[in-house]
Amino acid sequence: MSEHVSTGTDTMIRLDQVTKQYHGQDRPAVSPLTLEIKNGEFVVFVGPSGCGKTTTLRMINRLVEPTSGEIWINGQNVTHADVNELRRGIGYVIQQIGLLPHLTIADNIGLVPKLLGTPKGERHSRAADLLELVGLDPKVYAGRYPRQLSGGQQQRVGVARALAADPPIMLMDEPFGAVDPIAREKLQVEFLKLQEKIRKTIVFVTHDIDEALRLGDRIAIFDVGSRLAQFDTPLNVLTNPADDFVRDFVGAGASVRRLSLLTIGDVLAGPVGDDDHSIPLHDAVQVTLTSTVHQALELVLAARADGVCVVPDLAAEGSPTELAGSTKFIALQDLLMTASNTPGGRQ
Numbered sequence: 001m002s003e004h005v006s007t008g009t010d011t012m013i014r015l016d017q018v019t020k021q022y023h024g025q026d027r028p029a030v031s032p033l034t035l036e037i038k039n040g041e042f043v044v045f046v047g048p049s050g051c052g053k054t055t056t057l058r059m060i061n062r063l064v065e066p067t068s069g070e071i072w073i074n075g076q077n078v079t080h081a082d083v084n085e086l087r088r089g090i091g092y093v094i095q096q097i098g099l100l101p102h103l104t105i106a107d108n109i110g111l112v113p114k115l116l117g118t119p120k121g122e123r124h125s126r127a128a129d130l131l132e133l134v135g136l137d138p139k140v141y142a143g144r145y146p147r148q149l150s151g152g153q154q155q156r157v158g159v160a161r162a163l164a165a166d167p168p169i170m171l172m173d174e175p176f177g178a179v180d181p182i183a184r185e186k187l188q189v190e191f192l193k194l195q196e197k198i199r200k201t202i203v204f205v206t207h208d209i210d211e212a213l214r215l216g217d218r219i220a221i222f223d224v225g226s227r228l229a230q231f232d233t234p235l236n237v238l239t240n241p242a243d244d245f246v247r248d249f250v251g252a253g254a255s256v257r258r259l260s261l262l263t264i265g266d267v268l269a270g271p272v273g274d275d276d277h278s279i280p281l282h283d284a285v286q287v288t289l290t291s292t293v294h295q296a297l298e299l300v301l302a303a304r305a306d307g308v309c310v311v312p313d314l315a316a317e318g319s320p321t322e323l324a325g326s327t328k329f330i331a332l333q334d335l336l337m338t339a340s341n342t343p344g345g346r347q
């Protein structure tokens with residue numbers, strides 16, 4: 001084992017000084033790269049075209065063999081392990097979904113389990129469960145053929161298929177890249193909900209910084225030649241960009257993007273948190289600790305309210321009078337001020 005990386009017990013994937021030099025290319029596609037991904041973590045690789053995101057992703061399941069360095073999965077050095085066994089534990093979703101046109105959706109999902117010898121009845125009931133999981137009614141879709149589904153629906157089937165053998169790891173290469181922006185945002189939201197249920201270790205490649213910020217627990221921002229410019233939480237990337245490259249890549253609008261990541265809970269942890277105001281509830285809209293500042297501002301502006309009342313999540317659907325004893329008021333100007341004064345903010 002190399003001394004370059006720590007050996008956290010919750011580490012699922014570790015790339016240790018991996019490089020890739022494609023044949024006939026002057027420069028390596030990936031120069032020594034070391035990073036660790038935790039069990040159950042959703043990590044997004046983002047960066048400009050050609051910076052080595054896909055190559056790095058594909059070295060994890062060894063669709064691309066590294067030129068040097070080591071790959072560790074769940075504490076085992078798999079750099080030279082049997083690839084079939086390695087890939088059994090790693091689901092793979094790509095933009096060109098690759099559903100087989102002559103097989104039904106259920107049979108497409110059951111393809112890998114079939115190769116693994118799972119009996120037909122079990123395969124079909126698993127396919128039905130997975131369709132349900134990705135939001136497609138199995139009664140409607142299991143017997144259909146891929147051409148009878150929209151692009152977004154096919155992409156969901158791609159995800160279901162990758163989950164069929166219940167792999168602990170999912171690699172996803174621009175999986176929503178071919179879907180129109182509205183369907184794409186819907187898929188992102190659904191996929192986050194799905195991840196809350198399945199808690200896989202996910203590595204996801206995208207060009208789209210907004211997609212990265214929305215989805216990732218942490219995002220790895222790649223610069224040319226796979227230089228890892230920053231590997232951090234979305235909020236830290238927006239609040240403390242590591243260098244000018246990251247600042248430029250995140251681009252204009254960083255402060256607005258931050259509003260979608262900061263929660264009311266974050267705001268209450270700031271200076272306004274100690275103030276309890278008693279104000280009539282009709283002047284405020286209700287939010288919970290997990291609402292984002294962006295959502296709160298939308299509600300305030302739509303209702304022309306003076307601020308927000310923070311109500312407990314569990315009681316969020318109760319009537320205003322029932323909640324009166326447990327509310328906390330944040331005035332609109334405090335909300336805006338705290339959001340822009342998060343420690344370390346540089347926008």
Ligand SMILES: Nc1ncnc2c1ncn2[C@@H]1O[C@H](COP(=O)(O)OP(=O)(O)OP(=O)(O)O)[C@@H](O)[C@H]1O
Nearest residue numbers: 022023025029048049050051052053054055056207
């Ligand atoms: N099979 C290959 N043979 C030779 N060079 C390759 C091969 N695959 C990728 N490259 C080169 O390696 C570099 C990294 O490519 P890679 O696809 O990993 O980047 P990327 O960041 O995923 O790009 P994109 O966002 O455009 O998909 C690029 O310069 C690319 O041209």
